[in-house]
Amino acid sequence: MASSATNHGEKANWVLHPPRPPGRWREFMEFSGDQETSPMDILPSSPKHFKQPSTASLAVETPTAEEKLDLEKNSSPVQRSEWVLNGPEPPGLWHELMDSVRETASYCGNKYSSLKNQPALKSVVSIQQEIFPILVWGRSYNISKFKHDLLAGLTIASLCIPQSIGYATLAKLDPQYGLYTSVVPPLIYAVMGTSREIAIGPVAVVSLLLPSMIQKLQDPGADSIAYTKLVLTATFFTGIFQASFGLFRLGFLVDFLSHAAIVGFVAGAAIIIGLQQLKGLLGITHFPTNTDVISVMEAVWTSFHHPWSPHNFILGCSFLCFILISRYLGKKNKKLFWLPAVAPLLSVILSTLIVYLTRGDKHGIKIVKHIKDGLNPSSVNLLELNGPYVGDVAKVGLIVALVALTEAIAVGRSFSSIKGYHMDGNKEMMAMGFMNIVGSFTSCYVATGSFSRTAVNYSAGCETPVSNIVMAITVIISLQFLTKLLYYTPTAILASIILSALPGLVDLNKVYRIWKVDKLDFLACIGAFFGVLFASVEIGLLVAVTISFTKIILISIRPGTETLGKLPGTEMFCDTAQYPMAIKIPGVMIIRVKSALFCFANANFVKERIVRWITAQKAADTKGQTKDKEATHLVILDMSNLINIDTSGIATLEELQKNLISEGIELAIANPRWQVIHKLKLSNFVGKIGGRVFVTVGEAVDASFGGKIATAC
Numbered sequence: 098m099a100s101s102a103t104n105h106g107e108k109a110n111w112v113l114h115p116p117r118p119p120g121r122w123r124e125f126m127e128f129s130g131d132q133e134t135s136p137m138d139i140l141p142s143s144p145k146h147f148k149q150p151s152t153a154s155l156a157v158e159t160p161t162a163e164e165k166l167d168l169e170k171n172s173s174p175v176q177r178s179e180w181v182l183n184g185p186e187p188p189g190l191w192h193e194l195m196d197s198v199r200e201t202a203s204y205c206g207n208k209y210s211s212l213k214n215q216p217a218l219k220s221v222v223s224i225q226q227e228i229f230p231i232l233v234w235g236r237s238y239n240i241s242k243f244k245h246d247l248l249a250g251l252t253i254a255s256l257c258i259p260q261s262i263g264y265a266t267l268a269k270l271d272p273q274y275g276l277y278t279s280v281v282p283p284l285i286y287a288v289m290g291t292s293r294e295i296a297i298g299p300v301a302v303v304s305l306l307l308p309s310m311i312q313k314l315q316d317p318g319a320d321s322i323a324y325t326k327l328v329l330t331a332t333f334f335t336g337i338f339q340a341s342f343g344l345f346r347l348g349f350l351v352d353f354l355s356h357a358a359i360v361g362f363v364a365g366a367a368i369i370i371g372l373q374q375l376k377g378l379l380g381i382t383h384f385p386t387n388t389d390v391i392s393v394m395e396a397v398w399t400s401f402h403h404p405w406s407p408h409n410f411i412l413g414c415s416f417l418c419f420i421l422i423s424r425y426l427g428k429k430n431k432k433l434f435w436l437p438a439v440a441p442l443l444s445v446i447l448s449t450l451i452v453y454l455t456r457g458d459k460h461g462i463k464i465v466k467h468i469k470d471g472l473n474p475s476s477v478n479l480l481e482l483n484g485p486y487v488g489d490v491a492k493v494g495l496i497v498a499l500v501a502l503t504e505a506i507a508v509g510r511s512f513s514s515i516k517g518y519h520m521d522g523n524k525e526m527m528a529m530g531f532m533n534i535v536g537s538f539t540s541c542y543v544a545t546g547s548f549s550r551t552a553v554n555y556s557a558g559c560e561t562p563v564s565n566i567v568m569a570i571t572v573i574i575s576l577q578f579l580t581k582l583l584y585y586t587p588t589a590i591l592a593s594i595i596l597s598a599l600p601g602l603v604d605l606n607k608v609y610r611i612w613k614v615d616k617l618d619f620l621a622c623i624g625a626f627f628g629v630l631f632a633s634v635e636i637g638l639l640v641a642v643t644i645s646f647t648k649i650i651l652i653s654i655r656p657g658t659e660t661l662g663k664l665p666g667t668e669m670f671c672d673t674a675q676y677p678m679a680i681k682i683p684g685v686m687i688i689r690v691k692s693a694l695f696c697f698a699n700a701n702f703v704k705e706r707i708v709r710w711i712t713a714q715k716a717a718d719t720k721g722q723t724k725d726k727e728a729t730h731l732v733i734l735d736m737s738n739l740i741n742i743d744t745s746g747i748a749t750l751e752e753l754q755k756n757l758i759s760e761g762i763e764l765a766i767a768n769p770r771w772q773v774i775h776k777l778k779l780s781n782f783v784g785k786i787g788g789r790v791f792v793t794v795g796e797a798v799d800a801s802f803g804g805k806i807a808t809a810c
Contacts, residue, residue, distance in 0.1 A: 285536075692739070
């Protein structure tokens, strides 16, 4: 046996340098060809009798400090087994459901309790501060912070104005709707949001997602007004869902879109968005409503067989190169951070002047033409809440709400972690929801946090959400006085601005990291990618979510098992595959199920694996391949991983017990959780195994060897 003097450094190396774990494919193939540690490696020894725990019940009372000290000094393994067997009854299903409801309401309840004992005026102020965080951080706001926010706000406005026009065209809306979306939502977020850096407005992915689903209900080319009404209605539902997620603390719904799925989805959407911009870059008049790559490439190929003007392509590519070079210079020299931010606006100004002075619109260059001026008009009367498509539009709103929240929260948390402050996820959802609800009333479509503009906002040194207010005011001025100057803006420039923002959405390093770490996550990633690329945006999302759920189900129904051995110099029992130096106990098979739930889906799989191991052990004994003639006499099930068990799991354990008895083998269980031991007692399974229930694996082993195994190891 190994010495107990193993030092801490050696034990740390065991953890840091284990053998390479089996891959996913090997794990899933193990059912037919068992690849795990063979029970033939376990050294047999003479069977011993268990020390049975007494059936006396312990009083279920909270011990005093003195009683705890006395228990720590004088408790025996038999007493500790009774602690497991005679614990209080765990909470039932109804109690757990009510706990969940109470937890959801506890935040509001605690706030209400704290406010109830305060003076009325102070309570009103506290409620307002809770809803509007600007009332908290605004008290310490000063002129120094405003200088930074002013510069950051003007910088992101120079990027926001051309992007907003471009994203509106991507969403198949009139250009002014993009500018409207950069006014009201940022103003509302500035007073309700908790992120200091996030820049609010239209984004590329949402601008693609909306038309990809809504144009199936209404063709924007046939009736643009009806299409716009559906977009605004979808925005209203998006806000309702987002606010509900925050109100009822349902942020976990966003997690249904895993990190890997989002990476693949965004990468596929970036390529689709890029292909969509070929319409403006090449000046194509007729373009398909389908977003898949095949339909788009067919339209592009067909356009070359008709007379077309290369001026759009030359102009767009020239300014695309200018924007990319500006971005490169901004990365090389931190002092030029403003250059990539103002490059899109400079491109719009210069290209508009070129087209105006040369009358390029008379020579085939496509231009934006009229942009409606003035502030956001009311759109309450445009919402189709009683129309025939209200159910379908609500589904669109739910999907867009999840995608928009995922992007915004990911962006916000990225920068809040850099600055070292907490961003309240539920408040963020409330702020996003409320700004989209009000936005739908003021001619805005779905707004969320933009990664590119947020990065510029951070680089420009923003201090608070006031930078969003500065940006919104700048856009208001543009809507009031500058829209007529944008009449001659070429659509090729808007396409080049959108194209310049896409490389950051395709992150090959993240894709490689996902492949390296988890192959099933990579499958979800490429599933979303190819689903978006060759089918549609919603199909890509559906594929990603389906693969992610399939992964969870496969892990649940094929959990695998591991054999345990004692780690030298410790009282720990660990997986012998991960720790080859772990000592296998003679005559004892210690098994741990790698699942939190032992249920109908996986119980039979685990039982058959254990039975096969016993059969293989018996065959090895018959052939004399073991070091001793005695076979395994004890199987210990370590239940420390199991959170719960159902009736199918209990029935399977009973079948396993019968199989083991027929082979002359005893069964014991160690460290069962609260719900598990309660159900095993109710089903009388504890009596069927002779009460062999122990707090730890070590005590189960000691009991079978009369307490001598601890000194032997």
